[in-house]
Amino acid sequence: MNLDNCPRCGKLFSKNFRDVCPACIKEIDKEYELCSDYLRKNKGTNINDLSNETGVSVRQITKFVREGRISIVNAPNMSYPCEVCGTFIRDNNMCDSCRSRLISDTGKMRSEDARRAEELEAQKANQNIYKGIDRYKDR
Numbered sequence: 001m002n003l004d005n006c007p008r009c010g011k012l013f014s015k016n017f018r019d020v021c022p023a024c025i026k027e028i029d030k031e032y033e034l035c036s037d038y039l040r041k042n043k044g045t046n047i048n049d050l051s052n053e054t055g056v057s058v059r060q061i062t063k064f065v066r067e068g069r070i071s072i073v074n075a076p077n078m079s080y081p082c083e084v085c086g087t088f089i090r091d092n093n094m095c096d097s098c099r100s101r102l103i104s105d106t107g108k109m110r111s112e113d114a115r116r117a118e119e120l121e122a123q124k125a126n127q128n129i130y131k132g133i134d135r136y137k138d139r
C-alpha cells in the first residue's frame with residue numbers, strides 16, 4: 001500500500017487517484033457544492049465575496065476554476081490570481097505578461113517575433129520601392 005500524508009489535513013492515507021485523503025475529498029466536494037450553489041444564485045459575485053460567503057478559501061476556489069469544475073463564463077466579476085504574480089485573470093493559469101515572459105524565456109516566441117518583424121520590414125521596403133516607381137511613372 002502506498003501511504004502518504006494528506007497535503008490538506010496532514011493525516012496519513014493510502015494514496016488514490018486523488019491527491020488528498022478521502023475525508024478531505026468529501027470536504028472539498030462539500031465546498032464545491034457551496035461555491036457552485038452560491039455562484040449560480042449570485043452571478044455578479046467576485047472571488048473574495050464568494051470566499052467570504054461560503055467560507056471556502058480563495059485558493060480552493062481558484063483550484064475549482066482551474067480544474068474546470070466551476071465555470072466563470074457566466075460570472076463576469078469572477079477572476080482568480082495568476083499563478084506567478086497574483087494579478088487577477090479569467091483564463092489559463094497565468095496572466096498574459098507572465099505567459100509571454102515564460103514563452104520568451106524558452107526562446108521560441110522571441111525568434112518567431114523577430115522573424116515576423118523582419119518580414120514586415122521587408123514588406124514595407126518593397127512597398128516604398130513600388131511607391132517610388134509609381135511616382136516616377138506619373139511624371
Ligand SMILES: [Zn+2]
Pocket residue numbers: 006007008009010011020021022023024025
Ligand atoms: Zn486530508
Ligand SMILES: [Zn+2]
Pocket residue numbers: 082083084085086087094095096097098099
Ligand atoms: Zn502574472
